[in-house]
Amino acid sequence: xxxxxxxxxxxxxxxxxxxxxxxxxxxxAVEEAGGEAFPVPLDLNDQALETLAKExxxxxxxxxxxxxxxxxxxxEKQPECNQQDTARERVDGRILEVADELRKPVLGICFGTQLxxxxxxxxxxxxxxxxxxxxxxGRAIAVAHGTAVAKDSLVGExxxxxxxxxxxxxxxxxxxxxxxxxxxxxxDGLRVTARSTEDGVIEAIxxxxxxxxxxxxxxxxxxxxxxxxxxxxIFSRLVAEAQK
Numbered sequence: 001x002x003x004x005x006x007x008x009x010x011x012x013x014x015x016x017x018x019x020x021x022x023x024x025x026x027x028x029a030v031e032e033a034g035g036e037a038f039p040v041p042l043d044l045n046d047q048a049l050e051t052l053a054k055e056x057x058x059x060x061x062x063x064x065x066x067x068x069x070x071x072x073x074x075x076e077k078q079p080e081c082n083q084q085d086t087a088r089e090r091v092d093g094r095i096l097e098v099a100d101e102l103r104k105p106v107l108g109i110c111f112g113t114q115l116x117x118x119x120x121x122x123x124x125x126x127x128x129x130x131x132x133x134x135x136x137x138g139r140a141i142a143v144a145h146g147t148a149v150a151k152d153s154l155v156g157e158x159x160x161x162x163x164x165x166x167x168x169x170x171x172x173x174x175x176x177x178x179x180x181x182x183x184x185x186x187x188d189g190l191r192v193t194a195r196s197t198e199d200g201v202i203e204a205i206x207x208x209x210x211x212x213x214x215x216x217x218x219x220x221x222x223x224x225x226x227x228x229x230x231x232x233x234i235f236s237r238l239v240a241e242a243q244k
Contacts, residue, residue: 004242006030007056007095009040011064011111013087018065026062026109029222033235035242040095042087049091053098058105058213058242061092061112063220067181068115073123080127080180093119105213105241107234110179113216117205120187128180128201146197147173147204147219153193154206154215158233172197173230175219182218190214213241 008026011019027037037060040052053059066085070077092112096119099106108116114124148170149156156171164173173194183202186192189211194204207214215238221231 001243003034003036004057004239005055006035006037006058006060006238006242007040007052008037008060008062009088009091009095010042011062011088012066013042013085014083015065022063025222026060029225029231029235030060030239032225033232033239035235035239040091042085042091044091046094049094050098053095054102056104058238059095059099059107060238061095061106061108061116062222063110063112063178064088066111067126068111068118068124070124070126073118073121075123075126078126082180089115092116099212099214103212105238106215107213107238108216109220109222110218113205113218114181114183116214116216117183117187117190120190122187122190123184125182125184125201128182145175145177147175147194148197149173149194149204153191153204154213154237155194155204155217155230155234158237159230163228163230175203176223177218178220179218183216190216213238 011022023039030037064085066088067082069084069089070081092115096116118124149164151171159171159173164171183205186205189208190205192202193206195201196203203218205216221234224231
């Protein structure tokens with residue numbers, strides 16, 4: 001059986017070292033799950049981008065060192081906001097349009113989740129003020145905080161009792177964390193399905209049940225596939241949806 005092809009944009013247009021470090025992690029997670037990962041260059045012209053997006057079976061929108069342009073959600077840029085990446089936003093935006101039009105699956109991670117939300121008319125918290133949770137913890141910390149995951153959600157369906165036991169009606173999944181922004185108001189048709197247990201920051205959003213597979217997580221499952229069944233299951237689900 002032919003492996004489903006998962007398109008993954010190059011994370012940034014301005015930081016080659018970041019790209020070289022992070023893109024292979026996403027590709028490895030997809031390939032471990034049975035997919036074929038390939039990069040989407042950020043300098044493609046509109047026609048080439050359209051062709052590439054239509055040929056892909058699914059999409060993974062990765063993290064980035066940039067922040068989504070606040071003008072896209074009607075806000076002035078705050079001092080703590082990182083630089084914008086117009087090229088990455090253009091590529092992700094067109095991918096999301098094609099995915100919606102052709103009902104192709106999309107997984108967003110960190111920045112990818114935030115852009116997914118803004119694309120659908122949602123807003124972001126530009127900078128998380130100091131809280132009980134170290135959200136910018138980074139890759140050196142495997143578990144930064146817990147999440148409360150809705151049982152009747154895309155992520156909830158993938159969790160095991162061992163890794164995410166139920167408490168007070170939610171599944172409690174420990175995750176890593178590497179961000180300073182987060183979803184504020186969910187975009188059209190998006191449902192919040194996980195929050196940080198300590199401070200309520202939104203950790204996962206998903207599309208409507210009658211739509212194509214659309215999942216965004218704020219943490220980085222690509223970094224923990226070796227130790228987390230949930231991380232592996234997220235990529236396996238993306239590949240399975242793309243196989244359809």
